[in-house]
Amino acid sequence: MARITDKQIQEARNKDFKEFLEKEGFCFRKHGNSYECVQHDSLVLNRKGNCLWYHWYSRNENGNIITFVQNNITNGNFREAIAYILNCNINSYDTKDIYSNENDKNIIRGNVEIERSSDVKRLFAYLTKTRGINKDIVNKLIKQNKIVQDSKNNIVFKYIDENGKTVGGELKGTLSNKPFSGIVQNSNEEYGFTLSIGNKNNIKELKVFEASIDLLSYYQLFKSELEDTILLSVGGCAKIRKIGTYLKQYENISSITVCVDNDKAGNNSFGNIVKEYSDYRINDGREYLIKHNLKDFNDLLRKGIIK
Missing domain, CATH: 3.90.580.10 (Zinc finger, CHC2-type domain)
Known part of the structure; x- marks a missing residue:
């Protein structure tokens, strides 16, 4: 080649x-x-x-x-x-790893160090009070070590690989007047923040979100309807290649439901997913957002439209 x-x-x-x-x-x-x-x-x-x-x-x-x-x-x-x-x-092209001189690529992706805060007060207050996430959900994620508060008081939504190793994370600031989103340095971007529901050995559906807070909002709203499903935050509408990682891990997946934002970028992301993963049944999961003219699932949660 x-x-x-x-x-x-x-x-x-x-x-x-x-x-x-x-x-x-x-x-x-x-x-x-x-x-x-x-x-x-x-x-x-x-x-x-x-x-x-x-x-x-x-x-x-x-x-x-x-x-x-x-x-x-x-x-x-x-x-x-x-x-x-x-x-x-x-x-x-040649399948050998070829690295560019655009940047030094001696960094091993997935070797991450997260300096943790001594408490989770800001994390808990932001998710429950500002974003309306149920405290039981937040407490469960803290106990499972899926989310932590770092030394800069950002929330870290951990990327955890198939071996249980933390290989990265999505960052969200906890100050409402200073919005911040980012990625833990050296994160392995083949992975994202996930929640699995039901039988992990028989996952049949993948639901895709732009951000972890949207994922948690959706989970809170529809958890009683979820069965043998994995929820994935790709951490940005352009990062749809992460989906492939989980399709390989969960071979029984037959459908992908796209739950990205109800905006131009979300529409483009939906179209790209349809094109990239045409071997799967692709569903547009934004029905409620479109119906109520809302941008994302956290807006839907905070509006209290679904009881």
Whole structure:
């Protein structure tokens, strides 16, 4: 199989970065000479030479289009990043691991260190009072060590692999007046925050969410209806490749229900999931959001529409 050529690398590097991200479900507004992301206000695109570069301040990430795809879609794999940007069949390229000089990739993804706070007061108050999550659900997740409060008082929704090892986490700030979302440094982005319901050896359905709080809100609203199901937060509407990890783990899954946000980015994400996972039955799980003109399942929970 042929290696990726310098010409293909340059072609990927020269792709319209903003247009690429918009196809992935991101929306931008112009601010001076920059573009600010609507969904993630700490994600900014700036022009550097002839190309746009990104800086995702809450995640301490920056670079060009290739770096972005490596960090957020292909878990550091340069070969797959080039193929993804060019919309190529990655199997037509050499399967050896090839790392880019775009960034130093000696970091082992999934080797994470979470410095924990001495208590969980901010975590508990934010989830129960601000977000309306039932205290019994929160207490259960704390007891199971699925969520923790870090030393900066952020909530960490842990990524736990099939061996029970913590390999990353989704971060959520606990100050309502200073919204913050991020990812634990060095997280293995093949994984996400999950809850499984029913027989773990016979999971038949995967439900996909953009964020962990939406997942918990949905669980609270519909848990009596859930059976042999896994709920997955991908931690951002562009990270749908995480779905593949769980389809491999749970071979009995036959359907995917998409419970992303009811907005343009969510619509794009739904379309991408339909295209990427066409071998599965894909359901749009946003019926209540569309009916009541709400953005996400936490809005639905806090509105008290479903008793």
